[in-house]
Amino acid sequence: MKKTERKKRRAYLDDFTRDADGEYRYAGSVYELCEGGVTRRGFLARIAVCFAVTVLCTAGQGTLPAPGTDNSPFVLIPFAASVIALLVLLWAEAGILFAEYPMREYKLTRYVKSLWRRSVVFAAIEAAVAIGEAVYLIVSGTDGKLPGAFALFAMCALGAASALYAGNTARRAEWNKIVRTTSLEC
Numbered sequence: 001m002k003k004t005e006r007k008k009r010r011a012y013l014d015d016f017t018r019d020a021d022g023e024y025r026y027a028g029s030v031y032e033l034c035e036g037g038v039t040r041r042g043f044l045a046r047i048a049v050c051f052a053v054t055v056l057c058t059a060g061q062g063t064l065p066a067p068g069t070d071n072s073p074f075v076l077i078p079f080a081a082s083v084i085a086l087l088v089l090l091w092a093e094a095g096i097l098f099a100e101y102p103m104r105e106y107k108l109t110r111y112v113k114s115l116w117r118r119s120v121v122f123a124a125i126e127a128a129v130a131i132g133e134a135v136y137l138i139v140s141g142t143d144g145k146l147p148g149a150f151a152l153f154a155m156c157a158l159g160a161a162s163a164l165y166a167g168n169t170a171r172r173a174e175w176n177k178i179v180r181t182t183s184l185e186c
Contacts, residue, residue: 004177006123007122013083018045020034026104026118028029028104028105028106029104029105029177029178030098030102030103030104030105030177030178031102031103031104031105031108031125031150031173031175031176031177032101032102032103032175032176032178033118033173033176034173034175034176035172037146038169038173040101043169043173044096044097044118046165046166046169047096047097047166047169047170048050048097049162050093050162050163050165051090051093051094051166052170053158053159053162054086054089054090054122054159054162054166055086055090055152056084056156057156057158057159057162058083058086058155060155061082061129061152061155061159062079062083064151064152064155065145065148066133066145066148066149066151066152067133067136067140067141067142067143067145067148068132068133068137068140068147069134069148069152071104072136072140073131074090074115074132074133074135074136074139075132075133075136077132077133078080078125078128078129078131079129079132081125081128082125082126082128084121085118085125085183086122088118089115089118089119089121089122089163090117092110092111092112092114092118092164093111093115093166094139095107095110095111096111096112096115096170098113102178103136108175112173112175113170114173115166115167115170115171116167116168116170117167118166118167119163119166119167119168120164120167121122122159122160123160123161126156126157126159126160126161126163127156128154129156130152130156130157133149133152133156137149140162
């Protein structure tokens with residue numbers, strides 16, 4: 001059973017072949033963005049801006065003097081989950097930003113096609129951070145830090161919106177399979 005699971009997980013390795021020099025070359029399918037939708041430069045710019053905004057918002061949440069950010073599990077546990085979800089999201093965004101073009105099929109599947117799901121998970125966890133802050137405010141009060149609470153809510157909303165925009169951009173991008181007669185050089 002483990003051999004079939006491993007085979008499925010690493011099936012993309014079958015797309016690599018050895019050439020006459022003994023080096024591996026990618027011989028699988030490659031894709032390029034359709035020009036009818038968004039250009040490659042525009043696509044990468046949108047992903048990069050969303051990448052930066054999401055990181056800044058999450059880092060800002062960790063440095064805000066908001067009520068509950070220093071001692072409340074209602075806020076700290078969802079925030080820790082959002083940092084983990086951010087790393088998973090950033091892995092996909094970095095994979096898109098630094099992938100070769102035209103993009104290999106396994107990278108398209110691994111990064112572009114999964115970005116929407118990852119962004120939805122990140123946005124849901126950001127909503128949990130905002131809900132945790134609201135619960136803390138209801139239970140314990142503002143402690144004189146109401147502007148920090150509003151800033152935390154704003155950063156949660158902006159970070160979630162940025163992640164969803166990046167995911168939607170990746171989901172709506174149209175990719176064409178390139179038909180080729182020879183293999184690409186790595």
